[in-house]
Structures are given as C-alpha cells and as structure tokens.
Amino acid sequence: MELMKIERNKRVRKLALWTWNWMATMAIATFGPKFIWDDHEFLSIFSLLVNFTTGIIMILANRNLFNHFDELERKVHLEAMALTLGLSVVVGLSFSLLDQQNYIPFEAEISYLVMFMGITYLIASVVNSNRFK
Amino acid sequence: MKNRIRELRVERNMTQEDLAEIIGVSRQTINAIEKEKFDPSLPTAFKMARLFEKTIEEIFSFD
Secondary structure, eight states: OHHHHHHHHHHHHHHHHHHHHHHHHHHHHHHHHHHTSTTOHHHHHHHHHHHHHHHHHHHHHHHHHHTTSOHHHHHHHHHHHHHHHHHHHHHHHHHHHHHHTTOSSSOOOHHHHHHHHHHHHHHHHHHHHHHTO | OEEOHHHHHHHTTOOHHHHHHHHTSOHHHHHHHHTTSSOOOHHHHHHHHHHHTSOHHHHEEOO
C-alpha cells in the first residue's frame, strides 16, 4: 500500500507540474504579444505551439494518473466526467443562445465554460465519493 | 449484491488496509464493498475468492 501511495503521489505531482506549466504558457501566449514581444508573429505562433504541446502533455499526465486509479475511483471519476461533459454541452449551448438573443449583458466567453466545467467536475467528484463512504 | 467479505476478513484477523493491500485496491474500495455500496469487478472477486479459499458463490450472492 505504501508503494501504491508513493506512486500515486508521484503521478499527482507530475499532473500538478504540467497543469501549472500549461497555465503559465497560456498566460504567456495571452499576454506576451501585447506586453512582451509587441505582436511579433513568429513569437506569437511559437508561444501558441508551446502552449498546445504543454496542454497535450498535461492530458497525458492526467491519463497516467487515471490509469493508476482502482475500480471504485474510476467509477467515481468516470461518472463525474460524464456529468461534467453532459452539463457542459447543455449549459454551454443554452448560455451561448442567451448571448445570441441578448438576454445576458455580457459576452458568453469560453472562459465561463471552462470555469463551469471545473466547478462541476469538482462538486460531482466530491458528491460521488461521499456516496460510497 | 450481498457479500461475506467483512465476516471472512474478521475471521482471519485482517484489517481493511491489509485486505486492500493484498487485493491491490484502496481501503475505501474495500469499505464500500463490505457496506455493499459497490460491487467489485470480476478480477477483484476472483482474487478475494482465492484469498479466502472459497468459491465466488460462497462469498457473493445476488439478492
């Protein structure tokens, strides 16, 4: 069990590191063209490529952690992911329609959907884990 | 699905942690199986049957 915990912690740390890297490269790709390299085309495209590659590595690190889960943990997280995916499509499209028909006083930015997905997944995971306690 | 995991584990003076380590799952999973909130996979059921020297039918019953 101790070995399992060590391996789990190793994979969690790896995912945390790549998530941080992805966020950092996202910030650089977002603010770099305006505040660092003054819209230099090559640097802008390069920063996007670095951000995209880092995102792929983060996904692989997440899969690596998921593959270390046991059967109950997989069930908990798969159900949370299914709920998050379904709600994101339904709520996301409804939100977009609200924006198109001018029922909300602001733009339906993709960042709202990302925040919604994160919060939904977090709540669904916690609620699901408690179901099996 | 009903099971006799807790009874068989206690008979052998094992903790949930011990059983989890032998079977290769987390202690929370063993707890959920004992409380009949979660049905184990077939490989886990076979590992338990082999460990307790019983058949799967002697441990698990479908109610």
